[in-house]
Each structure stands twice: as C-alpha cells, then as structure tokens.
Amino acid sequence: MTGFTEHSDNYRAGFACLVGRPNAGKSTLTNALVGSKVAITSSKPQTTRHTIRGIVHREDSQLILVDTPGLHRPRTLLGQRLNELVAATLAEVDVIGMCLPADEKIGPGDRYIAAQLEAVPRTPKVAIVTKSDRVSKDALGEALLSVSKLMEWADVVPVSSTTDFQVDTVADVLTSHLPKSPPLYPEGELTDEPERIMVAELVREAALEGVRDELPHSLAAVVEEMVPREGRPEGSPLLDVRVNLFVERSSQKAIIIGRGGSRLKDIGTRARAGIEALLGTRVYLDLHVKIAKDWQRDPKELGRLGF
Numbered sequence: 001m002t003g004f005t006e007h008s009d010n011y012r013a014g015f016a017c018l019v020g021r022p023n024a025g026k027s028t029l030t031n032a033l034v035g036s037k038v039a040i041t042s043s044k045p046q047t048t049r050h051t052i053r054g055i056v057h058r059e060d061s062q063l064i065l066v067d068t069p070g071l072h073r074p075r076t077l078l079g080q081r082l083n084e085l086v087a088a089t090l091a092e093v094d095v096i097g098m099c100l101p102a103d104e105k106i107g108p109g110d111r112y113i114a115a116q117l118e119a120v121p122r123t124p125k126v127a128i129v130t131k132s133d134r135v136s137k138d139a140l141g142e143a144l145l146s147v148s149k150l151m152e153w154a155d156v157v158p159v160s161s162t163t164d165f166q167v168d169t170v171a172d173v174l175t176s177h178l179p180k181s182p183p184l185y186p187e188g189e190l191t192d193e194p195e196r197i198m199v200a201e202l203v204r205e206a207a208l209e210g211v212r213d214e215l216p217h218s219l220a221a222v223v224e225e226m227v228p229r230e231g232r233p234e235g236s237p238l239l240d241v242r243v244n245l246f247v248e249r250s251s252q253k254a255i256i257i258g259r260g261g262s263r264l265k266d267i268g269t270r271a272r273a274g275i276e277a278l279l280g281t282r283v284y285l286d287l288h289v290k291i292a293k294d295w296q297r298d299p300k301e302l303g304r305l306g307f
C-alpha cells in the first residue's frame with residue numbers, strides 16, 4: 001500500500017469526536033489541533049458538514065477527528081431513529097471530547113449533550129474547557145470544578161486554541177484513549193465513511209418499512225455520491241445524494257419500486273426528510289434499485305457494498 005509510513009508496535013490510531021454546544025470552540029480547537037500537521041483536506045467544496053474534520057498525524061499516532069452529524073438537531077422527523085443513529089455513531093468513536101467554554105456557565109445545552117453522552121457508557125469522555133485565555137486563573141479553577149461535576153469524565157483538560165495553551169496536551173490526552181493500531185489512513189486520504197453509512201442506513205430503513213418480513217436481509221443501500229450542487233444561490237445549498245438499493249431478485253426489485261414507482265417515491269420522500277435532518281441541508285435524493293445476485297454470500301460483493 002502506498003502512502004502508509006513505517007510504524008512502531010506502540011502506534012495508536014483511532015477516532016475522536018468533538019462535541020459541544022454551538023460556539024463552544026470546537027472548530028477553532030479542531031483547526032489548532034490539526035494545524036500545520038494537517039494530513040487531509042477535502043477535495044470537495046462546502047465541507048463544513050463533512051464527517052472527517054482532520055487527522056492529527058504524529059510519529060506514534062494518528063488521531064482522526066470526526067463530526068457527529070445530527071447531534072444538535074433532535075426533535076425532527078425520524079427523531080428517535082436519528083437519536084439512535086447519533087448514539088450508534090458516538091459509540092463507534094474511541095474517545096469523545098466535550099468542549100465547554102471556561103467563560104460561560106454550564107447551561108441546558110451542555111446538560112442535553114451530556115445526557116446524550118451518558119447513552120454511550122463505554123466510550124471515554126474527556127472534558128475540554130476551552131477559551132481558558134478569557135478568564136483569570138481563579139475563574140478557570142472554578143470552571144474546571146463545575147465541569148468535573150457535570151458527569152463522569154476520563155480526563156478534564158483546560159485549553160486555549162487561540163493562544164496555543166495546552167493544545168498539544170489535548171492531543172496527548174485524546175490519543176491516550178485510542179487503541180493500539182496501525183495507521184488507518186494514508187497521508188492525503190479523505191473519506192467521509194461514517195456520514196455515508198448513516199445516510200445509507202436511513203435509506204435502507206425507509207425502504208424496509210412495511211416490507212421487513214418480505215425482504216429481511218436481502219436489501220443493501222450504498223451511497224454512490226454526495227456532492228453539493230453547483231451554481232446554487234448563496235445561502236441555499238443543495239446536496240445531490242445518489243444511493244443504490246441492492247436486492248437479490250427481480251421480484252424484490254418490483255416490491256421496492258411498487259406500482260408505477262409509487263413505493264420508491266415514498267421511500268425517497270421519507271429517506272430525504274431523514275437525511276436533511278441529519279445533515280442540516282436540503283437534499284436532492286436520487287434512488288436506484290439494482291439487482292446484485294446472492295450478494296450476501298459473495299465476500300467481494302459484500303466489500304463493494306461496504307459490509
């Protein structure tokens with residue numbers, strides 16, 4: 001494989017997710033962490049909602065910072081399903097860093113997120129007290145104390161992303177919770193896998209509704225493409241999402257499509273609502289139904305479908 005560097009037996013690699021209410025300092029910290037060590041940038045425009053925000057490459061580690069789309073948008077259509085997806089995504093990361101600004105009191109928004117984090121008990125959570133340059137030493141001490149009481153933390157770290165105070169420490173602490181693993185990404189590589197998996201899940205879910213007994217495991221959804229539509233007016237972006245639904249037999253294809261395409265249209269409408277809620281942007285969803293014979297028994301085909 002090209003792009004992978006030599007690595008020692010102590011190499012650690014894994015995923016971290018920075019959460020926190022709006023304005024908590026997540027983006028600034030991400031940039032400070034990734035900084036000049038940035039290993040990936042997206043080739044696509046409008047990447048703020050991209051799942052992978054950056055990779056902190058160090059000699060002995062690779063810390064992959066990901067977003068959890070949907071975390072801040074509960075109470076939408078498919079709300080419960082979305083919350084489950086968020087919890088499932090959070091459970092997939094190796095460590096969660098929750099950003100709490102030192103110069104603001106803990107509020108309902110923080111408690112809401114903390115409650116969501118309680119739903120993933122096995123994942124270590126690190127409290128990151130941001131913007132520490134904005135407060136006095138005493139006030140920082142108090143902030144650290146009240147943050148400590150919010151929930152069970154694996155670590156509590158103060159940081160200032162703008163004055164570069166303790167940014168390396170945050171990277172150290174997050175990395176310490178990563179598993180021993182060879183590098184997961186070659187330098188220069190970008191992927192948005194978790195987001196794609198969640199989108200595919202929403203489509204599969206919508207497609208199975210009402211026909212779960214008929215097509216239990218014979219259905220796979222694969223996101224082929226997610227690209228921002230070009231030439232859209234400022235402030236009104238549209239994301240083109242193309243998804244293939246794979247079934248095993250033509251009879252199953254007929255079930256999915258329905259009379260005159262009516263069922264496929266319903267699937268599209270339901271799935272689109274969920275995807276828009278998840279990604280926070282308008283979506284044009286293009287669904288195609290394809291037959292992949294016996295895909296469940298063919299490892300190569302399974303790989304292609306992302307299993």
Ligand SMILES: Nc1nc2c(ncn2[C@@H]2O[C@H](COP(=O)(O)OP(=O)(O)OP(=O)(O)O)[C@@H](O)[C@H]2O)c(=O)[nH]1
Nearest residue numbers: 021022023024025026027028029131134160161162
């Ligand atoms: N003084 C100071 N300001 C900071 C620091 N980190 C972030 N800020 C400021 O706080 C504001 C919010 O920071 P962001 O990084 O955009 O916060 P965010 O959590 O990504 O916000 P959302 O994208 O709304 O979720 C910005 O104006 C930053 O410049 C810090 O360490 N010190």
